Amino acid sequence: MASPPENGTVRTRPPISDFSRRSLIAGAGALGAIGALGATGCSRVATSAETKGGDLLDRLRAQGVARLGIAGEIPFGYIDRNGELTGEAPELAKVIFKRLGVDRVQPVPTEFGSLIPGLNSQQFDVVSAGMYINPERCAQVIFSDPDYQMLDAFIVRKGNPKNLRSYADVVRSGAKFATGTGYAEIQYAVEAGYEEGDILIVPDQVAGLNAVEAGRVDVFAGTALTVREVVKKSAKAEATEPFAPLVDGEEHVDGGGFAFRPTETNLRDAFNTELHRLKDSGELLRILKPFGFTEDEMTGMTAKELCHG
Secondary structure: OOOOOEOOEOOOOOOOOOOOOOOOOOOHHHHHHHHHHHHHHOOOOOOOOOOOOOOHHHHHHHHOEEEEEEOOEOOOEEEOOOOOEEOHHHHHHHHHHHHOOOOEEEEEEOOHHHHHHHHHOOOOOEEEEEEEOOHHHHOOOEEOOOOEEEOEEEEEEOOOOOOOOOHHHHHHHOOOEEEEOOOOHHHHHHHHOOOHHHOEEEOOHHHHHHHHHOOOOOEEEEEHHHHHHHOOOOOOEEEOOOEOOEEOOEEOOEEEEEEEOOOOHHHHHHHHHHHHHHHHHOHHHHHHHHHOOOHHHOOOOOHHHHHOO
16 A cells, blocks of 8 residues: 655655655455454544643543554554554554553554544544654654664665666666655655656555566665565565665665654653663564564664754
């Protein structure tokens, strides 16, 4: 499921715009479960009181449940084939909210582009979807510090015959280039000098792998985690080493975190405190590791840094 543009906001810093985070396909069973659960997630949460910094955390403790906005994206936040909420962000949310005195979390599935509008219209309490933190989004919501960082990587034929290790390599070699619908990698390639009209746009990373294996393209670009996972069982393709794309001539690393309504700084700050404890203890990597995250995806970046681009 490709994530549509989100009210013009993007997952990269300016001038890369009008592209949302790249998505992964959940199975047919997962999508069915999302549809079923979506009907239960339509009621709205209570409005914030006049308490300085918001009183949502107190209300969540009293209710015993926090509602999580998710977008049905593996491995970030989705409903599995057994109808259970999982993914790197929900599993992390379960741990942190438990530490904050909130016993349960409840998924509210929606389209990726509806996550910020849904949060601000109080359809759920927090966005738990591994959302990239960038200046455009920071103008609409407040973020926890990122729980992961992400580089790009390529799917190429075994042996990487064209020696493609960066977007500049793709341009210089004249390689046939593909990426996913709405992926930020479109603009990374354009910035490197690739003609946008020559890019093959496919639905997702699975279609990208198929295109490389069939020889329709030489390279497919995605996140390092996405690429690493999708090529595991391929006999014809491999993943390149992760790399940072260039934005305005400088290496750029994205980071993803949890989004909160701007009035709820108390909840965001309490969430951050527990997040940093998990980082310091190494527990964060243990929670994220089953979803393909490695030490390379751990980060000391802050939301403040990413919000300022």
